[in-house]
Amino acid sequence: APLAGPLAEKASILAASGPSNVEFNIAYSSNRTEGLPTTLILATGGTIAGSSASNLDSTTYQAGVVGVGQLIQAVPELLHVSNIDGMQVSNIASESMPDSVVLKLTKLANKALCTPNATYDGVVITHGTDTLEETAFTLDVTLQCDKPVVVVGAMRPSTAISADGPNNLLQAVTTASHPASRNRGALIVLNDRVCQAYYCEKTQANAVDTFDSPEPGYSGALLSDKLFYYSSAAQPTFKQTFDLSNVTALPDVDILYGYQGTDFGLLNATIADGAKGTGAGSIPAAALHDIDAAAAKGIPLVRSTKINVGAAVPGDVNYDSMIAGGLLNPVKSRRLLQILLALNKTNDEIRNAFEGKLKSYLSYKPGSS
Numbered sequence: 278a279p280l281a282g283p284l285a286e287k288a289s290i291l292a293a294s295g296p297s298n299v300e301f302n303i304a305y306s307s308n309r310t311e312g313l314p315t316t317l318i319l320a321t322g323g324t325i326a327g328s329s330a331s332n333l334d335s336t337t338y339q340a341g342v343v344g345v346g347q348l349i350q351a352v353p354e355l356l357h358v359s360n361i362d363g364m365q366v367s368n369i370a371s372e373s374m375p376d377s378v379v380l381k382l383t384k385l386a387n388k389a390l391c392t393p394n395a396t397y398d399g400v401v402i403t404h405g406t407d408t409l410e411e412t413a414f415t416l417d418v419t420l421q422c423d424k425p426v427v428v429v430g431a432m433r434p435s436t437a438i439s440a441d442g443p444n445n446l447l448q449a450v451t452t453a454s455h456p457a458s459r460n461r462g463a464l465i466v467l468n469d470r471v472c473q474a475y476y477c478e479k480t481q482a483n484a485v486d487t488f489d490s491p492e493p494g495y496s497g498a499l500l501s502d503k504l505f506y507y508s509s510a511a512q513p514t515f516k517q518t519f520d521l522s523n524v525t526a527l528p529d530v531d532i533l534y535g536y537q538g539t540d541f542g543l544l545n546a547t548i549a550d551g552a553k554g555t556g557a558g559s560i561p562a563a564a565l566h567d568i569d570a571a572a573a574k575g576i577p578l579v580r581s582t583k584i585n586v587g588a589a590v591p592g593d594v595n596y597d598s599m600i601a602g603g604l605l606n607p608v609k610s611r612r613l614l615q616i617l618l619a620l621n622k623t624n625d626e627i628r629n630a631f632e633g634k635l636k637s638y639l640s641y642k643p644g645s646s
């Protein structure tokens with residue numbers, strides 16, 4: 278049925294924000310202070326822009342209500358740190374974030390930061406937290422220069438007692454406009470921590486202390502309003518970057534979740550429905566026949582672990598028709614597979630992009646160079 282009411286309005290915002298339209302449509306521009314860096318805020322919605330009639334409500338509010346100008350003006354301290362422009366890219370809960378808007382975000386960020394006459398020093402993306410790691414990962418592997426993109430959200434809506442959005446936004450702009458943030462790819466900043474987008478995940482559904490990358494750890498932190506990093510700039514070992522400037526759409530890739538009693542009829546259904554690739558974890562033996570058949574048709578299948586921490590390791594003979602996602606969780610594996618398919622990579626190139634570097638570590642022989 279056609280959408281009605283507020284949802285119809287949101288759907289029309291999304292329709293207007295297709296990837297071919299990557300002009301800066303600046304809704305808010307601060308007075309310029311000479312000598313300060315300049316940050317572009319790309320607002321997409323989420324709880325950071327959420328609102329509720331009750332200041333006690335942190336769970337059943339409406340996400341994606343407050344506009345970018347209001348978000349910025351609620352934190353005048355931002356203007357002591359950076360000159361600010363703000364653009365409203367969408368205003369939705371992140372569980373409704375379409376691939377087209379994520380593709381648009383990466384194009385806007387690259388245009389703002391990486392073109393020869395780029396005037397911005399950093400980009401901040403305000404985003405719902407439920408799928409924030411997917412957008413942040415996509416930005417991380419598609420950014421074409423060493424300037425920072427910082428993705429930020431909030432766990433409490435703007436109307437809540439002790440809303441976390443304003444301070445998170447200030448910390449995000451502080452991070453995006455700081456020279457020490459260069460050459461670190463995309464970063465996620467919430468709750469006084471700076472986390473590398475490649476590894477960072479949402480780990481708690483409700484609490485403000487939720488984004489973490491438990492094994493690699495945080496890159497930096499904010500003490501009051503001051504940023505520091507634990508180490509000099511470094512990129513994740515397994516990260517590769519890709520140029521999406523000529524890509525107009527990301528292909529369909531579905532995720533199938535493995536559990537006791539998994540119905541792998543879904544695998545065939547999703548392929549029949551046009552999926553160009555799928556992801557899964559360790560696989561029930563009963564599904565292997567269908568998996569091998571799908572792989573034989575040339576459909577790349579990536580298996581990645583649903584456990585937050587750890588790796589799907591290449592070289593497992595039980596699953597040799599599948600590609601191992603390594604350290605990437607299912608949603609990040611999906612994004613990487615979409616990007617590789619959008620760039621028309623062959624299945625061997627896709628396998629190599631997922632497995633190559635981890636395999637070279639696993640095949641290391643002491644004494645070899």
Ligand SMILES: NC(=O)C[C@H](N)C(=O)O
Pocket residue numbers: 322323324325340369370371372404405406407408430431432433
């Ligand atoms: N805290 C949040 O932002 C959750 C919200 N459902 C969203 O992702 O948009």
